[in-house]
Amino acid sequence: MKQGKKLDTSLDKNLSTLKNIFGASGDFYTKNMAISGIPCAIAMFTGLSSPEKLCHLALEMLDRDPVMLGGSKGLCQYLLSQSLVPAEPNPIEDWDALIEMLANGMTILLIDGCQQAVAFSTQEMPQRSISTPTGEGNMRGSQEAFTELLRNNISLIRRQFRSGSLVAEIYTAKTRTKTEYCLCYDRTLAPKETIDALRNRLAEIELPVLLDSAYFSSFLKQDKLNLFPAAAYTERPATVCARLCEGKAVVLVSGCPYALVVPSFFAEHFECLDDYASGAVFSGVIRLLKYVAFILAVFGPGLYVMAVSFAPEIIPVQLLTKLAQAETATPLPPMLEMLSVTLLLEIVREAGLRAPQSISHTVSLVGALIIGETAVSAGIVSVPVLTMAAAATIATLAVPSLYEQSILFRFAVIILAGIFGVLGIASSALIILAMACGSEPFGYDYLYPLMPLSRISWRDGFVRSIWSSLAKSGEVIGKDET
């Protein structure tokens, strides 16, 4: 391997080195040729570059060009600076750059007697077409979603964010696979120190492989014991555009259709694009419903266990009678009963998600109807427990971006409430609250704009004020820095 070393002047030596590196690969393609009598060779990966495109864009044009004087170096200079052939403006001088260019789908022209090579943009990679988002349901707004190609994703953002202040810095991550990532921000809105800190942290990250933007997330977390996410994810260019307008930064990773948004706040998990397309009252109600759904998802089963086991006095007598009847018919104590039902629901969900699509519906049907119905009729679990667990599971789906946290918190709350009663609920509630309050994504308050309570909490926090007045202010994260 000649990585890091300069190219040789001899074409044969360069070709031999290339064959040593890539010779075993079936998709590696080289061809010797002569341009204006100078021996040259092209090298490319057939799956990433298109020989037809190369012929059409470069070789045909070179055939028509007049005879060039100045030998090999003159040819190289001519291609880089004078010719109409779409060559990259900078010459390739070392093997690292050459390999990276080849891996990016470029075609490399090696010239005999010249220590430099020329790259042509002839990429033609197989790609998925732009489709609708699968994980972020919205009724209004753009229905485009990111794909796996980094450049395409940048273009999707740039198409919506048509301002000269949009910056898209592309870097190569410190991985074996040399994966590219892109840091996007609006240079007039994003706080400079946040962008600098993010850029530095991303540059320091060393990974064996970078397959998803979420791989960066753990490195951006200040407190590793904290379960709340340090960043938000979106597959919508429109959402990215909205976040950029708030002065946030977005990280796109090559091969991943999800953008990472930093800094991310708790309230953002309860917002969506539809909020701003609907009326203020309706979107306010929907937001409040989402908060209630999150609380139900996390605390619902735990509160049930606590009420039934430790504090039956808080339940009205009629309801208590029904609950008592149901509980006496089942063999397990409420905590174990709730835990087992919640676990079973999670297993059904995981099986439905991972199973092949053709049988995933069957898994859900078997899990939900047959096991649930049978367990109740056999007296293994009670109907109230099943109802509460199902309600909590459905409520979790109202805030899908906090799914993992909801599940983990729910189990913790059930266990603590089942062992310690009211105090267990208090302790778990405070742990969750402290986790949320202790998250400091890049020094920002995670609960912004919900806490401390201020005008903005009601303008675009728990609820949303009228869009025409809200749009005028254009809330930006760097604004209130102290």
Add this chain to the structure above:
Amino acid sequence: MKRNCPSLLAALTVGVLVNVLLRYQSAYWPRAGVATLVFCAPLLALTGRLFSAAWRSGENPLFRVLFAILLFYTSALELLRFWDLSKRLYPGVLSLTAICFMTLLPVIYLRRVSAISQTAHVVLCLLILATTFMLLTVLPHLRLTNLQVKPLTLSDFSAAAKEQLFLYPEYLLPAFLPDQAKTPRHPLLRVAVSALAFDVGIHFVLELFYGAALPLCVDPVHAVARCGALSIFNRLESLQLILWAMAITLKLALYLYGISLLLIPGTKNATSVRLQSFPLYFAGLWLLCAFLHKTDLQAAMQTRSTLTWLLVVLVAMGGVASWLCKKLKRCF
């Protein structure tokens, strides 16, 4: 939204408000409380202010250790007071170890100043909301005719003043807390006025509820909460207990932050407590609670207040002495 050192005013306020709610028995008649509040609140604020000035002038390792011991002892008393309350409300359900574990567990996540500050804001909001809510639910049980009309004696005023001048460490903590962003003017006066006004307000509600029987009732606030009725929840004492537990944990987290600032060298402007300190803190507090669990809490709290006042006097003397030394050095 971005802050280098967030304000702990909300945490200090929660710390003093929860003392009102955890009281074993009512302390005074509200009319006497209103009269004494006028001079007790400024006096407490002034004490805190003088303590800060003296601390900055005459701070030394002995004072730091003494203050840290006081905070640690107060933490243990707070835990024991909460255990005592839960024993009365849910007899036999929770052991002292369980109380220690459940109250101290969230402190791990409250080791950062930002977490304490923001959690305090949330708990304060919840406390106010829950108190208002519970007040609304017991509104039908409040009778204006329960208000006492008998003339107040000097002993009534003296009891109110004695109770209101109970000195909590919250009034002294700002002396060494790092400079905070966006602190309003006269923070200690605000804390003192809000705490004493809340105390008087709660006493007023209790008088409307109990009438002449007010001084005799045990756990009066909790007993009032028990009468609150809703269509879903028959009684609201559990909600109250949850909030109290949260407030006490927050208070302990604030004390722990204070202890770490006092005892660990080089942490004068630290914004978090080191994770390594927690095992020692948990074990130490649990052992102290186990050692003190048979103590008469009312007397211990009174002693703690006296010790706090003594510390104030000691630090004030130290501050004055240090100031005099500096002046004398300049003269000669």
